Amino acid sequence: MPTDGNMLVNGDENAQEHESLLVAEEKQGSVSTLADLDNESFATNDRMGADEENEILLTFRIRKSFLYRCIITAALGSLLLGYDLGIISGALIPLRDDLNLSHQKLELLTSSILFTSIIGSVIAGVVADMFGRKAGLICASLIFGGGSIGCAASQSFNELLAWRCVIGIGVGMGLVICPIFCAELAPRRERGSLTSFNELFINVGIPLAYLAGLLIRGMENDWRWMLGSGVIPAAALFFATLFLPESPSWLMKHDRRKEARIVVENLVDPSEDPGIRAKAVKLTLQDLHDDMKEQKNMATWGELLFSRGSRPALLIGTAFAALQQLIGTDSMIFYSVYALTHFGVSETLALQVTLIMGLLKLAFTIVASLVVDIKGIGRRLPLLIGAVGCCIGMFIMFSATVSGEVNPVTSGVLITGILVFISAFGLGYGPMCWLILAEIFQGPFRSKGLSIGSVTNRLASFAVVASYLSLIHSAGLDGTYLIYFFVCVVALGFSFWFIPELNGRKIGSDNVELKRRCCMK
Numbered sequence: 001m002p003t004d005g006n007m008l009v010n011g012d013e014n015a016q017e018h019e020s021l022l023v024a025e026e027k028q029g030s031v032s033t034l035a036d037l038d039n040e041s042f043a044t045n046d047r048m049g050a051d052e053e054n055e056i057l058l059t060f061r062i063r064k065s066f067l068y069r070c071i072i073t074a075a076l077g078s079l080l081l082g083y084d085l086g087i088i089s090g091a092l093i094p095l096r097d098d099l100n101l102s103h104q105k106l107e108l109l110t111s112s113i114l115f116t117s118i119i120g121s122v123i124a125g126v127v128a129d130m131f132g133r134k135a136g137l138i139c140a141s142l143i144f145g146g147g148s149i150g151c152a153a154s155q156s157f158n159e160l161l162a163w164r165c166v167i168g169i170g171v172g173m174g175l176v177i178c179p180i181f182c183a184e185l186a187p188r189r190e191r192g193s194l195t196s197f198n199e200l201f202i203n204v205g206i207p208l209a210y211l212a213g214l215l216i217r218g219m220e221n222d223w224r225w226m227l228g229s230g231v232i233p234a235a236a237l238f239f240a241t242l243f244l245p246e247s248p249s250w251l252m253k254h255d256r257r258k259e260a261r262i263v264v265e266n267l268v269d270p271s272e273d274p275g276i277r278a279k280a281v282k283l284t285l286q287d288l289h290d291d292m293k294e295q296k297n298m299a300t301w302g303e304l305l306f307s308r309g310s311r312p313a314l315l316i317g318t319a320f321a322a323l324q325q326l327i328g329t330d331s332m333i334f335y336s337v338y339a340l341t342h343f344g345v346s347e348t349l350a351l352q353v354t355l356i357m358g359l360l361k362l363a364f365t366i367v368a369s370l371v372v373d374i375k376g377i378g379r380r381l382p383l384l385i386g387a388v389g390c391c392i393g394m395f396i397m398f399s400a401t402v403s404g405e406v407n408p409v410t411s412g413v414l415i416t417g418i419l420v421f422i423s424a425f426g427l428g429y430g431p432m433c434w435l436i437l438a439e440i441f442q443g444p445f446r447s448k449g450l451s452i453g454s455v456t457n458r459l460a461s462f463a464v465v466a467s468y469l470s471l472i473h474s475a476g477l478d479g480t481y482l483i484y485f486f487v488c489v490v491a492l493g494f495s496f497w498f499i500p501e502l503n504g505r506k507i508g509s510d511n512v513e514l515k516r517r518c519c520m521k
Contacts, residue, residue, distance in 0.1 A: 053283055058189050060280035061269035067186070071194050073244050074181040075201040076237040077137050077174030080144050082205020083233050084113060084171060085333050087226050089354055090213025092338050093347060094223040103469040105157055110334050111466035112161060113168030118458050120172020128177050133184070133247040136177040138238060144170030145234030152228030167230070174237070175454075184249035187267060188287065196369050199431050203365045205233065206333065207358030213337075214351045252288045261285060299444040304452070313440045313449060316498050321453040323491040324433045325460035327390055328484040329425050331468040332418060333357070338469065343414060343477055344406035353415050357422045364426030372435065379432050379439075380501040386428015387492040393421025394488050398481040417481075429491075433457070436499060 088110055096106060120140075128136035147170060150163035179198045186194040209229075216225045251260035264284045268277045304310050336357060340350035368386075371377045396417030400410045434450075441449030471480045 056276060056279050057187070057283055057287075060187075060276055061272040062187055062190065063267055063269045066266050067190070067194075070185055070244055071182050071197055073237075073240040074133075074137060074178050074185075075197040076233065076240060077140055077178040078198045079201040079205035079208075079233055080140070080174045080230075080237070081117075081171045082202040083209045083230060084167060084205075085202075085330070086206040086209025086354070086358060087213055087230060089334055089337050090210065090217060090351055091223040091226040092335070093341060094217070094226075098223060099157060099160075101157060103473055106338070107466050107469045109157075109161055109164055111462050112164045113171055114330075114458055114462040114465060116165045116168030117172035117175065118455055120169035121176045121454065121458075122172075123169065124173035124176035127173070128180060128250075132250050133177055133181040134241060134244055136173060137181070137241045137244070140170045140173035140177065141234045141238035141241065142170075143167075143173065145231045145238065148228055148230030148234060151230075152224040170234070181247050184247040184288075185263075185267075187284065196431065196435070199434060200362075200365060200369065203358070203362040203426065203430075207355060207362060208233075210351070210355040210358045214355055217347070217351060248285075249288050249291065252285070253292060257285075260288065264288075299448060301448060304445050304448050310441075310445050310449070313445060314452070317437050317440045317449055317453050318456045319494065320499065321433060321437060321457040322460040323487075323494055324429045325457055325464055327425075327429070327488045327491050328394070328464055328468070329429070330461045331464050331484075332422060334465055335468055336418065339472065339477065340414070340418075342472065343401065343411065345411050345415070353418065357419060360419060360423045361426040361430070364423050365431050368427050368431040372431070378501050379436055380499060383428045383432040383436070383495055383499060384492070386424045386426075386430075386432070387488070387495050389424025389427065390421055390429070391485065391488040391492055393417050393419075393424055394481055394485040396420060398478055398485055401477040401481060404478075 092106055092110070095101060095109070101109075120143075124136055124140070127139055144167055147163050147167035150166065151160055154160035154163055175198070178201075182194050182197055212229050213226055216222050216229070219225060245263045245266070246259065248260040248263040251257070251263065261281065264281050267284070268280050272280070299307075299310070304314065336354050337347065337350040340353060341347050345353075368382050371382060372379060394417065397414055398417075400413035400417060403410065437450055437453045438446065441453075468480070471483070475483070
């Protein structure tokens with residue numbers, strides 16, 4: 001395997017470039033040699049003015065090819081979840097028929113990865129901190145790929161369930177490490193948009209899996225080929241990660257500053273003015289050093305859970321994270337083929353509908369990412385429009401199924417409701433949830449607050465997916481959709497009353513706005 005240095009610095013050309021950068025830094029009076037970098041204190045008293053720092057960090061030319069190659073590679077870790085979400089949907093019907101599985105066993109197979117993904121998230125934190133973000137992504141790809149092969153070769157329900165649990169660990173690792181790597185590599189001004197690649201690539205994986213299921217269905221042993229096809233995105237992540245540099249932040253934390261500097265240098269376009277380039281490299285390294293100092297002052301679990309200052313964010317954040325899933329989103333994604341065929345729609349048409357669902361969800365997620373930072377739109381407006389759309393979509397689904405009649409009209413209405421719901425989720429709750437949580441949990445509470453939000457979200461998803469088929473068989477499709485309609489109404493009311501507009505605002509350590517919305521003093 002090539003080393004990080006060999007991957008980033010190739011031959012005399014890059015060596016000369018590196019040398020010219022050091023010469024430029026000598027002229028600027030910053031760092032004269034790489035040896036000095038190892039002993040550099042990053043003291044703030046010799047820095048340039050804050051305005052000049054911000055001007056350089058906001059205007060220096062970024063080497064886009066290097067940056068986006070790294071971000072897209074890391075984002076493949078999130079694609080694993082999207083792919084599994086989509087591929088199991090198409091595999092449920094042939095699985096049920098081939099292994100003669102009850103709906104309770106199908107629920108367990110489907111929801112198992114959501115529970116074990118929480119375990120994977122914990123493992124990911126340990127692996128990524130000890131061995132690096134790159135090693136964590138490689139580990140996630142191997143676990144997911146191995147689990148996919150194991151599922152394809154399974155001869156019994158218990159064996160298949162065990163391998164599904166293994167896949168969940170790989171999914172959880174990818175979901176955690178991808179946003180960490182993106183946030184640590186992305187320059188300050190690109191950090192918000194690039195960390196959203198996590199959600200974007202989940203939505204890329206869903207239609208890819210739906211398409212794979214549509215193409216494979218009808219082949220001999222089709223469900224085995226569907227579940228085994230997960231080895232393809234896993235292999236793509238594995239081989240792409242071999243050529244990925246390590247996170248500069250992780251390198252700094254482990255006193256590997258020379259390697260961190262090489263990575264940062266590659267973020268600056270070679271065509272940039274040598275003086276500006278030298279300053280941009282140094283300031284970025286200073287930012288990484290400052291982040292390390294801030295992380296040492298992170299709040300404890302006790303402070304997050306029991307301090308009055310964090311209480312409004314904790315209440316609103318965890319409730320919002322749970323409601324994002326309790327409206328039934330993952331049940332639509334996992335069980336769309338099962339629900340449509342249960343209603344009477346042909347399996348071929350149901351598979352085609354799932355592909356359209358995936359594409360619409362991806363399209364509206366992209367729209368949300370494009371408008372979220374526009375003044376006058378922000379986070380709250382797309383969230384509320386999406387919340388209203390989810391209510392409308394769920395009510396349409398209820399209206400289509402309440403009569404119990406199955407004909408082209410009611411089938412068309414049901415499909416319309418599903419597409420409206422998924423599109424609205426892609427605009428609102430899907431992308432906005434994680435952005436809003438990152439802004440609600442401020443400063444020392446952010447990392448642990450996001451961890452609690454993530455666990456709450458996964459547990460809510462597990463509860464929905466593990467009960468959806470049982471709910472259909474006991475309450476019927478109309479009763480199920482009516483229940484979820486009322487949950488959508490509750491989520492809409494919660495979003496309207498408790499979620500403030502956070503675009504361009506800093507809530508502050510006392511969370512005045514959140515306290516006001518929680519009626520706290």
